[in-house]
Amino acid sequence: MKGFLNAVIFLLLFCIPSSAQTNFWDSPNAYFGLKKPGEKPEVFAKGLLADSGIVLGRVGFSSDGKEFYYTYARHWFDSRGSGTKRKIFNGKQWKKPTVLFKDLANPALSSDDKQMFLGGNNSDVWEAHKTNDGWSKPVVVHNK
Numbered sequence: 001m002k003g004f005l006n007a008v009i010f011l012l013l014f015c016i017p018s019s020a021q022t023n024f025w026d027s028p029n030a031y032f033g034l035k036k037p038g039e040k041p042e043v044f045a046k047g048l049l050a051d052s053g054i055v056l057g058r059v060g061f062s063s064d065g066k067e068f069y070y071t072y073a074r075h076w077f078d079s080r081g082s083g084t085k086r087k088i089f090n091g092k093q094w095k096k097p098t099v100l101f102k103d104l105a106n107p108a109l110s111s112d113d114k115q116m117f118l119g120g121n122n123s124d125v126w127e128a129h130k131t132n133d134g135w136s137k138p139v140v141v142h143n144k
Contacts, residue, residue: 029089030065031045033094049070049087054072055071056073056076057070057105057119058070058106060109062109067086067088067113070107071106073105082103083100083101083102084101084104084118085100101118101126104119106119114130115127116135117141123144124143126138126141
């Protein structure tokens with residue numbers, strides 16, 4: 001009986017793969033594989049996001065760290081040519097940014113990642129909802 005019990009303990013400890021899930025935020029892929037931000041303000045992802053103009057305004061990661069949202073613009077002077085882009089980690093690598101919404105900026109995710117609030121022209125506030133296929137078409141939820 002003692003030999004059987006030892007065999008079971010051995011199997012449980014060493015032979016059965018662990019099903020513990022690792023935290024993506026602690027993985028080498030978090031933050032685009034760059035240095036984890038600290039207490040001292042520093043430029044983040046310099047040159048990595050400015051693929052078509054400039055990056056400005058609010059940026060943010062999803063709560064699991066595998067999606068990143070940011071505002072892009074062609075220039076500083078007005079909102080023409082601006083919008084919100086998204087980068088996604090597909091389990092192996094960060095994909096190139098894609099345009100999520102044109103003419104809407106400063107993405108802010110709800111704490112459950114199911115809603116996104118955006119700024120539009122005339123200080124309107126827009127809302128989109130997470131779907132199985134991505135994001136719904138944004139609708140105005142507050143007019144100036």
